[in-house]
Amino acid sequence: xxxxxNPFEPPAGGLSLYIHVPFCERKCPYCAFESKVPSVGxxxxxxxxxxxxxxxxxxxxxxxxxxxCYIGGGTPTVITGPQWVRLAEIIDSHFMFESxxxxxxxxxxxxxxxxxxxxxxxxxxxxxxxxxxxxxxAELIQLGRLHSAxxxxxxxxxxxxxxxxxxxxxxxxxxxQTFRNWSRTLSQAVKxxxxxxxxxxxxxxxxxxxESMPEQDLSDGYLPYRWAQWYMPRKGYNQYEIANxxxxxxxxxxxxxxxxxxxxxxxxxxxSGFLKGWRYKNISGITEYSRSLDRGGSAIASGExxxxxxxxxxxxxxxxxxxxxxxxxxxxxKYGALEEKKIIEKLSRFPEDLYDISEKRISLSSKGxxxxxxxxxxxx
Amino acid sequence: xxxxKFRNFSIIAHVNHGKSTLADRLLEETGTIEGRxxxxxxxxxxxxxRERGITIKLVPVRMNYKANxxxxxxxxxxxxxxxxxxxxxxxxxxxACEGAVLVVDAAQGVEAQTxxxxxxxxxxxxxxxxxxxxxxxxxxxxxxxxxxIEDIIGINAADAVNVSAKTGEGISDLLERIVRDVPPPxxxxxxxxxxxxxxxxxxxxxxVICYVRVVNGTLRAGKNIRFMSTGRDYELDEVGIxxxxxxxxxxxxxxxxxYLAASVKTIDExxxxxxxxxxxxxxxxxxxxxxxxxPVVFCGFYPVEREEINQLREALEKxxxxxxxxxFEPENSAALGFGFRCGFxxxxxxxxxxxxxxxxxGVDLVATAPNVVYQIVLINQxxxxxxxxxxxxxxxxxxxxxxxYIKLTIxxxxxxxxxxxxxxxEKRGTYVGMDYITPExxxxxxxxPLAEFILDFHDRLKSCTxxxxxxxxxxxxxRTADLVKVDLLLHDEPVDAFSFIxxxxxxxxxxxxxxxxxxxxxxxxxxxxxxxxxxxxxxxVRMNIKAVRKDVLAKCYGGDITRKRKLLEKQKxxxxxxxxxxxxxxxxxxxxxxxxxxxxxxx
Ligand SMILES: Nc1nc2c(ncn2[C@@H]2O[C@H](COP(=O)(O)OP(=O)(O)O)[C@@H](O)[C@H]2O)c(=O)[nH]1
Ligand code: SF4
Ligand SMILES: [Mg+2]
Numbered sequence: 005x006x007x008x009x010n011p012f013e014p015p016a017g018g019l020s021l022y023i024h025v026p027f028c029e030r031k032c033p034y035c036a037f038e039s040k041v042p043s044v045g046x047x048x049x050x051x052x053x054x055x056x057x058x059x060x061x062x063x064x065x066x067x068x069x070x071x072x073c074y075i076g077g078g079t080p081t082v083i084t085g086p087q088w089v090r091l092a093e094i095i096d097s098h099f100m101f102e103s104x105x106x107x108x109x110x111x112x113x114x115x116x117x118x119x120x121x122x123x124x125x126x127x128x129x130x131x132x133x134x135x136x137x138x139x140x141x142a143e144l145i146q147l148g149r150l151h152s153a154x155x156x157x158x159x160x161x162x163x164x165x166x167x168x169x170x171x172x173x174x175x176x177x178x179x180x181q182t183f184r185n186w187s188r189t190l191s192q193a194v195k196x197x198x199x200x201x202x203x204x205x206x207x208x209x210x211x212x213x214x215e216s217m218p219e220q221d222l223s224d225g226y227l228p229y230r231w232a233q234w235y236m237p238r239k240g241y242n243q244y245e246i247a248n249x250x251x252x253x254x255x256x257x258x259x260x261x262x263x264x265x266x267x268x269x270x271x272x273x274x275x276s277g278f279l280k281g282w283r284y285k286n287i288s289g290i291t292e293y294s295r296s297l298d299r300g301g302s303a304i305a306s307g308e309x310x311x312x313x314x315x316x317x318x319x320x321x322x323x324x325x326x327x328x329x330x331x332x333x334x335x336x337x338k339y340g341a342l343e344e345k346k347i348i349e350k351l352s353r354f355p356e357d358l359y360d361i362s363e364k365r366i367s368l369s370s371k372g373x374x375x376x377x378x379x380x381x382x383x384x
Numbered sequence: 385x386x387x388x389k390f391r392n393f394s395i396i397a398h399v400n401h402g403k404s405t406l407a408d409r410l411l412e413e414t415g416t417i418e419g420r421x422x423x424x425x426x427x428x429x430x431x432x433x434r435e436r437g438i439t440i441k442l443v444p445v446r447m448n449y450k451a452n453x454x455x456x457x458x459x460x461x462x463x464x465x466x467x468x469x470x471x472x473x474x475x476x477x478x479x480a481c482e483g484a485v486l487v488v489d490a491a492q493g494v495e496a497q498t499x500x501x502x503x504x505x506x507x508x509x510x511x512x513x514x515x516x517x518x519x520x521x522x523x524x525x526x527x528x529x530x531x532x533i534e535d536i537i538g539i540n541a542a543d544a545v546n547v548s549a550k551t552g553e554g555i556s557d558l559l560e561r562i563v564r565d566v567p568p569p570x571x572x573x574x575x576x577x578x579x580x581x582x583x584x585x586x587x588x589x590x591x592v593i594c595y596v597r598v599v600n601g602t603l604r605a606g607k608n609i610r611f612m613s614t615g616r617d618y619e620l621d622e623v624g625i626x627x628x629x630x631x632x633x634x635x636x637x638x639x640x641x642x643y644l645a646a647s648v649k650t651i652d653e654x655x656x657x658x659x660x661x662x663x664x665x666x667x668x669x670x671x672x673x674x675x676x677x678x679p680v681v682f683c684g685f686y687p688v689e690r691e692e693i694n695q696l697r698e699a700l701e702k703x704x705x706x707x708x709x710x711x712f713e714p715e716n717s718a719a720l721g722f723g724f725r726c727g728f729x730x731x732x733x734x735x736x737x738x739x740x741x742x743x744x745x746g747v748d749l750v751a752t753a754p755n756v757v758y759q760i761v762l763i764n765q766x767x768x769x770x771x772x773x774x775x776x777x778x779x780x781x782x783x784x785x786x787x788x789y790i791k792l793t794i795x796x797x798x799x800x801x802x803x804x805x806x807x808x809x810e811k812r813g814t815y816v817g818m819d820y821i822t823p824e825x826x827x828x829x830x831x832x833p834l835a836e837f838i839l840d841f842h843d844r845l846k847s848c849t850x851x852x853x854x855x856x857x858x859x860x861x862x863r864t865a866d867l868v869k870v871d872l873l874l875h876d877e878p879v880d881a882f883s884f885i886x887x888x889x890x891x892x893x894x895x896x897x898x899x900x901x902x903x904x905x906x907x908x909x910x911x912x913x914x915x916x917x918x919x920x921x922x923x924x925v926r927m928n929i930k931a932v933r934k935d936v937l938a939k940c941y942g943g944d945i946t947r948k949r950k951l952l953e954k955q956k957x958x959x960x961x962x963x964x965x966x967x968x969x970x971x972x973x974x975x976x977x978x979x980x981x982x983x984x985x986x987x
Contacts (some may be wrong), residue, residue, distance in 0.1 A: 022942050177936075205937040226934040247939045262942045276943040283946055308946065318949050325940060353967065355911045355931075375910055377935035381955040 009309075011279035012064040018071030018102055020261045023095070024272030025077035026050065026290055029115060033148045036209035038274035038288055039078035047083060050272070050290055051090050056297040057271050058098040065269075065279075069100035072258035073107045079135070081115035085123060092127045106130055106257045108171075113151035113159035121166040131256070132163040133202075136172035139192035140185050143178055153192070160196045169254050171200035176228035178206050179221045186228040187235070194239045199254035203232055203247050226374070233370050246325045246373050263322045271303070282309045316343045317384045324380065329360075329367025350382055388568040390639040392460045392597065393513075394478055396505060397487035398495035398854060402517040405549040406487055407445075407463055413555050414447040414459065416627060444583075444595055444641050445628035451563045459562060460641040462582070464501075469730030472677050472709075475504050476582040476657050479673055480597035480641060483511040483566030485558070486533075490516040490524035490546070494532045494821070495854035496795050502537045511566050514541045515558060520548040528822075536821050569599075571638025576667040577601030577609070579636075579644075579660040584651060586705030590622065592648035593630075596641070596660060599671060603636040608663035609646060611654055612670040617663040618646035651708045677709045679727025680788060680859065681734055681838055682771045684715060684752035684881070685741070686723030686975075692747060693722045699745035700724060703737060710737055715772070717880050720750060720963060720975065725771055728754075731838050750975045752881050756835045759786040759862050773883040776869045779920045786862040788834040791816070793856045798824050800849040807844055811836040812887060833865065835885070870895050870924070872902065873916040877966045881975060891917075895925040905974040908932040913968055 008016075027042040027050075028035075042050075073095070083091060101107075108131040109124060116134070124132070136156040138144050144152060151159075156172070163170045172193060176186050193201055205225045208214050233243060241249035245263065248256065261268060262278075270277035273293040275286045284307035287293045293303055310318055316339045323330040336344040347366060351359050358372035358379065368376060397403040411417045447459040462481055464474045478484060484505040488498055505512055514533055516526040526546050533541040545561055547554030583595040596603070603609075603623050610617045624632040625642040636642045648654045656677075659670035687696045697714075704710050711727040728734040734754060741747050758770040761784040762777065770776050792813065796804055801818070805828065808815070813830035820826055832841075837857065845853050868891050872882035882902065886894050895917030902915050910932055917925040940948045962969040 024943075202939070203937065204939055207936055207938065224934075225937060229934060229937055247937060259941055262940075262945065268942055270942060274943070276946070278942070278945070285943075285946070314949075318945070321949070321952065322940075322945070358910065374934045374937075375932050377938065377952070377955070378910055378932060381952045381959065384949065384952045384956055 009280050009282070011282045011284075013280070014066045015068050015267055015279070019068045019099075020072045020258055020266060020268035021070050021074070021095075021099065022258075022268055022270040022272075022275055022277070023054070023073070023075045023091075024270065024275040024286075025075065025080045025083060025110075026273045027077065027082045028079045029082060029112070029150055030148070031213075033213035034206060034209070036212050037078065040290075042082065046290060047087055049294060051087060051094065053290075053294045053297050053303075054091075054271060055094045057303045058094060060297070060302055061269065061271070062098050067098060067100060069102055070105055071102050072105060072261060073099075073101070074258045075108065076110045076133075078110075079112045079115060080109050081111045081117070081120055085117070085119040088120065088123050092123075101128060108133055108256065108258055110135065111159065111163075113156040115150075116159045116162070118162070121162060121168075124168075125166050130169060131171065132168040133171040133173070133200075134159050134163065136160070136193070137175045138178075138185075139189040143181065143185065143189075146178065146180075147175070157192070157196055160198055164197055169199045171202060171250075171254075171256070172196075172198055173202045173204060175204045175206055176232075177222050177225040179217070179223065181223045181228075183227050183231070187231060190232060190235055194236075194241075200248070200250040200256065201236065201241060203229070203249070205229070229374060233373070242327070243370070243373070244327050246376055260326070263325050265319050265322060273303075281315070282307055284308075313343075314384075315339075320347050320383055321380045324366070324368050324376070324383075327367060329365045332364055332366060335366075347383065351379070353382070354379060387570060387637075387639050389455065389457050390460070390569055391457060391483065391562055391566045392462070392481045392569060392639065392641055393483040393485060393562055393566050394462045394464050394481045394505075394510075395485045395487055396464060396474070396478075396501035397517075398489070398492075398497040398501075401487050401489040401492065401495070401498070402549045403463070403487055406485075406515075406517060406547070407461060409549050409552055409555050410459075410461060410559070411445065411447065411628070413552070413559060414449045416445065416447045444626050446625045446641065449559055449563070452560060457563055459559075462641065469728070469733040470709075471500075471504070472729070473583070473656065474501065475508070476580070476673070478505050478508050478510060479671075480580055480582045481510060481566075482569055483513060483562065485562070486512050486514045486539075487517050488514065488529055488533060490519050490526045490529050491521045493525075493529045493825070494536050494795070496793055496856035497854065498533075499537060499793070499795075500856040502539070506539075512539055513558075513561055513565055514539065514544040515554075516544055516546050517549050519546045520551050520553065532821060532825075536827075569639030571598070571600045573600075573602050573637050575600040576665045577603060577660065577662045578667045578671055579603055580671050581611075581654060581656055581658045581660060583656055584654050584708065586651065586702070587645070590645040590647070592651055592654045592705070593643050593645050594648075594654050594660070595643050596636070598636045598638050598640050598642075600638055600667070601662065602638070603642075603644060603660070605634060609644070610661050610663045610666055612659040612661055612667075613655065614653060614658075616653060618648060621645045621647055651705050655708055677729060679709070679711050679729060679757075680834060681728045681730055681754050681756060682725055683728075683734060683754040684717065684720070684723050684725050684772065685712070685738070686717065686720040686750045686752075688748040688750060690721045695745070696724065696741075696747050696749060699741050699747050700726070702745065703740060707737065709733065717752075720752075720881050723750075727771070731842075752975070753884060754838055755885060756788050756833075756838065758867070758885065760784075761786070770885075773869050773885055774880045776885070779869075784864055785867045787865045787867060789831050789860050789863050790834050790837055790857040791860045792830045792832050792837065794828040794830075794845070794853055795821070795855070796826055796828065796849050796853040798826050800852060801826050801828065803848040804828060804845065804853065807841075807848055808832065811839075811841055831860065833863075834859070868919050870898075871918045872898060873914070873918060873923075874902070874906070874968050874970070875913045875966055876916075877968075879965055879970075891919060892924050899925045899927050902974060903927045903929055906968070906970055909968060911967070 026038050028039040107129045109129050110133045112135045137147055139153045141153050208217055236249040240251055243249050244255050267279050273290050274288040277284050284304050286303045287305040360367050360369055395403045444462045449457045449459050462477045464477045516529055530541040530544055545554055545558050578600045579596040579598045581594045581596055585593050587593050605620055605623050607620050608617050609620050622645040623636050624630050661667040687693050700712050709729050712724040715725040716722055760768050760770055762781050763783050808830045813832040816829040818828050866888045867885055868888050869885050870891050871878045899915050899917050912931045913929040915927050916923045962971045
């Protein structure tokens with residue numbers, strides 16, 4: 005069966021949509037995401053441009069039906085109640101939704117308002133992902149966050165009470181972070197009744213305020229990560245991916261789609277997408293992004309299509325992020341038995357306790373996940 | 385031109401006493417080069433020489449000089465290298481002269497090479513004109529230094545010329561003295577040709593260009609010539625002189641210095657020290673003094689990128705054309721792949737070769753730790769030479785190991801004698817003697833294994849004498865020694881690039897230093913790696929490199945995929961530059977730093 009390689013045709017099955025909100029109340033010192041404090045009118049401008057961008061896409065891919073949708077950023081709760089109404093209207097006018105579609109919205113504890121929750125529930129949001137980062141007030145100040153631990157707790161409770169599946173992001177490897185702090189943050193998260201937890205190790209990214217912080221100031225990540233791998237499953241959260249733990253049935257389908265090389269449309273400044281084997285990235289910066297759309301152009305800045313070995317290794321690396329790993333049959337159907345054998349051959353150069361190879365699947369062990377970068381760099 | 389109007393001379397000096405500066409002043413004073421056309425120190429042609437302030441390559445130059453007596457003279461100046469590694473070249477250059485200007489820094493006084501070079505010149509029967517340079521310096525003490533010259537070297541310095549190569553003071557006096565004191569050459573223009581090759585360089589168009597001094601007979605373009613050590617004949621394409629650029633002329637007579645080109649393809653065919661004669665009417669015997677120079681220090685050169693082995697070979701071949709003392713042969717190392725075992729006249733020679741390879745030929749290379757040549761007497765009484773640790777046979781087959789020794793002469797201010805003696809002792813030196821040159825300055829003499837000397841002796845001496853020491857050495861043959869080969873094992877596999885030879889008493893200590901350094905340099909991998917030093921089967925040091933437990937936990941969602949892939953690819957690129965030994969990846973730096981370890985961590 006030959007598959008179409010044209011990204012500008014309607015997708016075959018259910019599509020995932022990512023919408024990037026490029027605004028935050030304040031820029032965090034470690035953050036390299038595309039976001040800024042919005043100037044007057046900039047949020048409305050973004051809404052109108054988003055509408056233009058989606059029109060551009062509709063002319064090409066029609067009005068596909070979505071299996072997942074993720075509105076992230078930046079901080080989507082910087083978008084006010086009335087602006088949310090407009091946003092939902094724009095989305096609904098360009099897409100259909102599958103009946104069990106997963107729709108996620110990111111929120112920050114300080115800007116998440118009751119009217120957000122009310123509106124989201126009435127619209128079609130099913131998941132809320134809250135940027136908690138830590139349950140330690142001193143760490144929150146250090147991270148330049150605008151909320152306290154108590155506010156984070158409230159935001160989670162309110163979201164759970166509104167019937168959403170709730171995730172929160174937590175960070176480790178902070179300068180001066182003690183193991184006690186970290187274990188307390190994890191147990192607080194568990195206590196809050198949350199459904200899903202994403203972990204991040206602090207990294208010093210270029211272009212951020214902290215980029216020139218000496219690397220050795222960061223605390224070692226081994227213990228906190230090892231602890232999470234031990235503790236979370238005991239509290240009912242299974243590690244289904246390198247950085248993600250969830251209660252049964254609360255795994256993020258939208259994110260799984262990324263790792264399974266599923267198609268997704270990305271819209272908004274700096275967003276990325278993947279359609280029919282083609283990866284693209286949008287123009288960064290609301291001004292440049294708008295200028296192109298205003299001229300009737302697309303928002304796309306660059307694109308790339310991987311072939312051969314690169315394509316295969318990317319697929320393998322992404323799949324190995326997940327606990328379930330590579331489905332051997334699917335993989336050899338897609339890329340050939342030879343490629344599958346090569347992956348196994350490369351893995352077998354590593355100590356055996358780092359990976360599992362069964363009849364059906366190839367995956368990394370918990371220990372392998374801790375050194376995954378090293379393993380992957382051999383696979384690419 | 386008649387012979388008595390020629391003066392052939394060299395300038396000899398301890399490094400930095402002003403040889404090159406003085407040569408420049410002479411060129412200027414004789415109008416050979418206009419002052420404004422002069423780069424500082426014109427005779428040091430290679431950039432490298434200029435940077436390091438030492439002369440490696442000899443560049444002869446011909447000057448016309450009208451003396452105070454109204455007569456026109458031709459002065460041939462042959463500059464000489466100023467380092468012990470190049471003693472043979474110095475002696476060949478001197479052999480092309482009748483006189484030598486001995487430059488001594490009037491502030492510093494006599495140093496080790498002042499003595500060594502003077503003796504070379506005296507040995508060749510050269511007239512020596514001592515001069516005291518840098519008299520413009522407030523610290524200059526010409527009279528004290530004159531006395532030193534007389535006391536230490538034993539030549540009359542009463543009427544030594546006081547000059548400043550910087551200001552030009554005394555230069556005209558010096559020129560007069562050269563004319564007066566350097567004997568004119570004698571030679572028979574009609575005798576069979578005898579010309580000494582005192583240097584050679586390679587030219588892409590003309591082939592090897594030999595720098596020659598005609599002793600007897602006449603060198604004429606178009607004639608057939610013969611190199612006496614090989615017996616091979618060539619047609620002479622071109623003869624010429626240096627001004628200092630090469631200028632073609634029709635013939636060179638006895639006493640004259642110039643060059644010849646005869647479409648000689650390789651430097652091996654026209655070695656420094658050889659005698660050129662006519663094919664039709666060959667001389668009865670060659671000029672004295674030719675010897676094939678033998679390398680004394682060896683090390684392996686390997687390309688950083690394995691694929692660049694051919695570039696490295698080509699670069700070495702080209703380098704050899706300009707550096708006939710360099711020798712190399714292919715070798716194979718489990719850790720480093722294909723490379724070359726190269727032989728050098730000394731450490732400086734090795735460093736220069738390494739630097740020229742990267743600078744002039746653009747090859748990045750890894751150099752293994754340098755070592756000397758060992759003589760090994762086997763149980764069956766046969767003797768083999770080992771140029772590298774892996775040439776060593778099994779411990780049980782060895783009856784005796786001999787290593788090369790040098791006689792080391794050190795000049796130091798009195799207050800550093802204790803420190804210098806302690807260092808020599810530590811370096812397995814045998815005390816020979818000590819004498820006071822002046823109440824403040826001492827000459828120390830030791831016999832020492834060359835291996836200890838090349839390790840880091842010079843640097844350590846410099847640091848323990850605050851840079852006030854100067855040294856010189858002579859090779860004095862092989863002596864029996866209690867040596868062992870220490871193997872380094874990574875993950876139970878021996879890595880030949882890291883093995884070394886040392887005295888039995890130092891094996892543990894040095895093994896410890898090297899193992900410790902490797903532990904530091906080799907990044908953690910996904911499994912634990914034992915690092916061991918062993919003599920034969922016996923492990924003497926063992927440390928473990930712990931396994932990596934965790935890499936950064938990086939998230940990866942839709943927008944990160946491309947970036948993440950590029951990061952991984954970069955990581956992989958980095959890894960490619962590592963050498964793989966079994967399952968262990970060793971970064972280039974480990975090999976590079978290994979040289980430094982054996983130097984500096986060894987106490
Ligand atoms: N003050 C002073 N400095 C000099 C004189 N001659 C040479 N120098 C300096 O001494 C250093 C070494 O000189 P150089 O000619 O390179 O010495 P070489 O190593 O013997 O060739 C340089 O910095 C020169 O500028 C001199 O007569 N007076
Ligand atoms: S709120 Fe999130 S997106 Fe915004 S600056 Fe902070 S970390 Fe970055
Ligand atoms: Mg010089």
